[in-house]
Amino acid sequence: MNEILKNDLDNFSSILEEIHKNSISFLNDIGEIPTSHTDQNADFFPLTDGGVGASGALGLFNKHFRKLMVSSAGPRYWGYVVGGVTPAALAGDWLTSVFDQNTQSANGSGDISAIVELQTIRLMIELFGLPDQFNGGFVSGATMSNFTCLGVARQWAGIQSGVDVAREGMTGETVVLAATPHSSVIKSLSMLGFGSNNFIRIKTDPERERIDIIDLEEKLVKFSGKSVIINCSAGTVNTVDFDDFQAISVLKEKYGFWMHVDAAFGAFAACSDKHHHLLKGWENADSITIDCHKWMNVPYDSAIFLTRKKHQKLQMQTYQNSNAPYLGDPKVNFSYLNFLPENSRRFRALPAWFSLTAYGKEGFKWIVENSIHCAEMLTNYLESSANFKLCGVVNLNVVCFALKDYDKTSEFLNILNARGKVFMTPTMLDGHPCMRAAFVNFRTSKEDVDIAIQEMEAVLELINITQ
Ligand SMILES: *Cc1c(COP(=O)(O)O)cnc(C)c1O
Numbered sequence: 112m113n114e115i116l117k118n119d120l121d122n123f124s125s126i127l128e129e130i131h132k133n134s135i136s137f138l139n140d141i142g143e144i145p146t147s148h149t150d151q152n153a154d155f156f157p158l159t160d161g162g163v164g165a166s167g168a169l170g171l172f173n174k175h176f177r178k179l180m181v182s183s184a185g186p187r188y189w190g191y192v193v194g195g196v197t198p199a200a201l202a203g204d205w206l207t208s209v210f211d212q213n214t215q216s217a218n219g220s221g222d223i224s225a226i227v228e229l230q231t232i233r234l235m236i237e238l239f240g241l242p243d244q245f246n247g248g249f250v251s252g253a254t255m256s257n258f259t260c261l262g263v264a265r266q267w268a269g270i271q272s273g274v275d276v277a278r279e280g281m282t283g284e285t286v287v288l289a290a291t292p293h294s295s296v297i298k299s300l301s302m303l304g305f306g307s308n309n310f311i312r313i314k315t316d317p318e319r320e321r322i323d324i325i326d327l328e329e330k331l332v333k334f335s336g337k338s339v340i341i342n343c344s345a346g347t348v349n350t351v352d353f354d355d356f357q358a359i360s361v362l363k364e365k366y367g368f369w370m371h372v373d374a375a376f377g378a379f380a381a382c383s384d385k386h387h388h389l390l391k392g393w394e395n396a397d398s399i400t401i402d403c404h405k406w407m408n409v410p411y412d413s414a415i416f417l418t419r420k421k422h423q424k425l426q427m428q429t430y431q432n433s434n435a436p437y438l439g440d441p442k443v444n445f446s447y448l449n450f451l452p453e454n455s456r457r458f459r460a461l462p463a464w465f466s467l468t469a470y471g472k473e474g475f476k477w478i479v480e481n482s483i484h485c486a487e488m489l490t491n492y493l494e495s496s497a498n499f500k501l502c503g504v505v506n507l508n509v510v511c512f513a514l515k516d517y518d519k520t521s522e523f524l525n526i527l528n529a530r531g532k533v534f535m536t537p538t539m540l541d542g543h544p545c546m547r548a549a550f551v552n553f554r555t556s557k558e559d560v561d562i563a564i565q566e567m568e569a570v571l572e573l574i575n576i577t578q
Pocket of ligand 1: 347
């Protein structure tokens with residue numbers, strides 16, 4: 112064996128101890144570590160002939176890059192929708208790499224990681240109170256989940272008009288409808304050959320981001336005779352609006368279409384009795400997207416897709432790795448290889464399994480309600496402030512706001528973010544630039560909201576806005 116590799120193998124235990132110490136020091140300080148760095152100059156270290164061994168690599172990384180890591184998993188990183196990592200999820204994630212399984216077949220031959228993955232999907236279905244009519248798997252994020260689901264939807268639509276799109280390619284007969292699709296849905300339409308321009312925008316209700324049901328029905332009448340796919344939202348990113356899944360289900364009975372629900376983070380409303388009603392009717396979906404690296408607080412990268420069991424054949428037509436005959440009959444020998452886009456894949460279910468098993472329904476209810484409570488505290492402050500105003504309505508865990516002096520909003524946000532204590536992202540709402548704070552991290556507490564408010568007030572003074 113190569114000498115340095117051999118040396119690393121002999122010292123595996125002390126290498127992992129060093130990594131353990133490094134990890135603990137980062138995690139213990141996570142509330143103090145900056146949420147952003149202005150210095151982003153990362154030196155480049157050329158590939159050497161000999162290598163420096165694992166400890167050497169750690170030393171180099173610590174010296175040059177570690178200080179530039181941000182606390183995106185910390186309690187005041189409120190940009191985008193960024194979750195943290197529960198202790199159990201981290202434990203599962205470490206073990207995923209230790210075991211290094213190639214998670215595919217669930218027919219008992221080889222390892223059982225695919226069986227654990229199927230069990231984890233069942234646990235998630237229970238967590239969300241969904242019926243036992245779904246099956247699913249893990250992918251890298253909600254983007255891949257939307258892609259996976261819409262790929263099956265495309266196959267369904269093709270078969271409706273007599274074309275096996277997976278074998279023969281697109282026919283252009285399918286109609287895709289969406290009101291407030293996440294950018295990743297549009298990206299999926301591009302990747303799937305629909306074309307990102309080729310969806311038809313459904314109107315939204317006044318002052319809302321949800322589907323206008325009357326407009327939807329008019330479009331369904333207009334396109335009757337064609338195969339229709341509807342992208343629904345359970346939690347839009349700016350105002351966390353939910354479509355009326357009950358009303359959409361009624362139309363589905365009448366007109367027959369593929370109902371996809373992008374519930375990347377909104378699915379977690381199901382964990383709270385107070386908010387579960389927002390999802391009423393989503394159980395009638397054909398496919399559902401749910402992120403695990405957001406509100407579930409599992410580390411990157413992790414999401415699931417759920418598709419109805421009755422669509423299993425369509426799913427296998429879409430993702431069958433067909434020129435590999437040694438797989439046997441995919442209907443008998445279930446394998447993720449024929450069920451989703453990837454072939455080789457990691458045991459991504461394990462961190463989620465650990466977290467679900469460690470914290471149960473109560474744990475996730477707490478995480479969800481705590482986030483919503485933090486959003487309420489920030490909202491209360493903004494409402495009482497002379498300088499800020501809320502943009503749109505605040506639902507659940509996302510707060511959009513701006514300076515009353517709209518023009519100064521982006522300057523304010525740039526300075527706020529550069530100070531590194533709290534991080535938010537810019538967005539546009541009703542044609543105005545505003546800021547967005549999304550609460551999903553289980554670590555976030557009242558103290559963090561207070562620190563953020565102090566920071567906001569300090570920045571107001573810096574840019575000479577004091578009232
Ligand atoms: C975050 C998000 C996505 C994309 O998810 P990734 O995990 O970044 O791939 C899709 N839809 C919604 C509603 C989201 O919030």
